[in-house]
C-alpha cells in the first residue's frame with residue numbers, strides 16, 4: 194500500500210482527513226491531517242471476506258417426510274371424496290400403495306411425496322438447511338440444548 198500524500202510504501206496506513214479529503218496516509222504524514230481511524234488500514238481484511246464467500250453455500254438442504262404423512266394423505270383424500278382406489282387411479286399408483294401410505298406402513302419417497310403434494314395440495318416434505326449451528330426449530334428429535342453445546346465444541 195502507498196501513502197496518498199508522500200507515496201511511501203508501507204503496510205501501516207491510516208485513514209485520515211487532510212484538508213477536507215479522506216486519504217490513506219503513512220505515519221509520517223499523519224501529522225498533516227486528522228486521523229479518523231487509529232487502526233492501520235489493512236488490505237488483508239478485504240482478502241478474508243473474499244475467501245469467506247465461497248464457503249457459505251455449503252449448507253445442505255435436507256428433505257424430510259413429515260411424520261404424520263399418513264394422516265395428512267388420508268384426510269385430504271377423504272375431503273376430495275375419493276376412495277383409495279379412485280385416488281390411486283388418479284395418480285397412477287396401486288391401491289395397495291395408497292393403503293400402505295395411509296396406514297403409515299409405507300413411507301413415501303421424496304418423489305412420490307412430491308407427486309402426492311401436488312395432487313392433494315398438502316405439505317408432506319419439510320425442508321431445512323443443515324448447518325453446524327442448528328436453530329432450535331430444526332433440531333432433531335431428542336436433541337437437547339446440552340447436546341447442541343457439546344456438538345459445537
Ligand SMILES: [Zn+2]
Pocket residue numbers: 196197198199200201218219220221222
Ligand atoms: Zn506519507
